[in-house]
Amino acid sequence: MAPTRAHDPRPFKRLKHDHRRCVTTALARAAKVCAASGGRLTALRRWVLELVWQSHRPMGAYDILAALGQKRETVAPPTVYRALEFLRAQGLVHRIESLNAFIGCDQPGEPHSGQFLICRACGRAAEMADGRIDAAMRCGLAEAGFTLERPTVEALGLCPDCRPCAEAGHA
Amino acid sequence: MAPTRAHDPRPFKRLKHDHRRCVTTALARAAKVCAASGGRLTALRRWVLELVWQSHRPMGAYDILAALGQKRETVAPPTVYRALEFLRAQGLVHRIESLNAFIGCDQPGEPHSGQFLICRACGRAAEMADGRIDAAMRCGLAEAGFTLERPTVEALGLCPDCRPCAEAGHA
């Protein structure tokens, strides 16, 4: 019933890691997801997904637009928004509401509602799927008589890598 | 330490209630909060706060701008945004990230991080302060090595009043 994803206790990747691997994995998973759902992962959509995965920092639609503009003559906002909407519907990207930005999902497939950790220092975001948070929410809302359809859980703060710097620096 | 607010198990008000009382209460509390903090609750700011409290539906900055425009000749966006920022800093209004809109806080005073329940049918939003959700979040994030500074918890769904209609209607 409740989507059960393995809870990763270490949602942030190491600062140095083989990021190309992140990208290729994401693209491979996307292909699988679309094959299963019947969605058509066109060149444009794959390209947008790849741009979203460019880094672990949430990317604004207009950032993607600009990046896309470097490879093609003319790109207009609807192009990007439509691709993003498709990817979101397939569960391949998430929208970070508090940033108006998008980030790739690293566990697509089962539809799920994650929690997003956003570092205000390095700008990276990571997805978590802590069942206790999910359960606490469902429980609390049920008691309030509220029917939950789409939870949004975003945490702004400092990631493990940035915490020390910030302590020393200016906090 | 952790801001302890009484947990209201019934965050949504009755559909019919003395809403003028909500408004006057909110304004009175605002005056008290500002007196304590040294913030200056000017006429403009009070007016904006009153507009935010016009209903229990989150209000966009431009809705407020338009409403304000009916009472004054010229109002520009910065006027409204500055007032909203002041009110937010005083803890008198909250911003609903997923709606780009603002709603009055019904328990100002102690700084706190609430959870927001948003009904997609009637558009109302209600604030909750369920300690379990807060605790689950702090716990899960701490385990991830993340320093939480500003949590955002928003739940889109159906309020107790709208649930029956939606069930019958089109769901």
Place this chain on the structure above:
DNA sequence: CGGCAGGATGTTATCTTATAACATAACGCC
């Protein structure tokens, strides 16, 4: 093959949300 239907993309214009930068006015204190 040829045409057709649906889905995907291109194109233009417009809308909503938010802020930068600078000018002026009000206030609070002495």
Place this chain on the structure above:
DNA sequence: GGCGTTATGTTATAAGATAACATCCTGCCG
């Protein structure tokens, strides 16, 4: 009354998102 601070007015623009319509593919049927 003078002065520093805070608040507001004003203008312009940045940033984010969508509506509406045109065109182009792609798979399918005959």
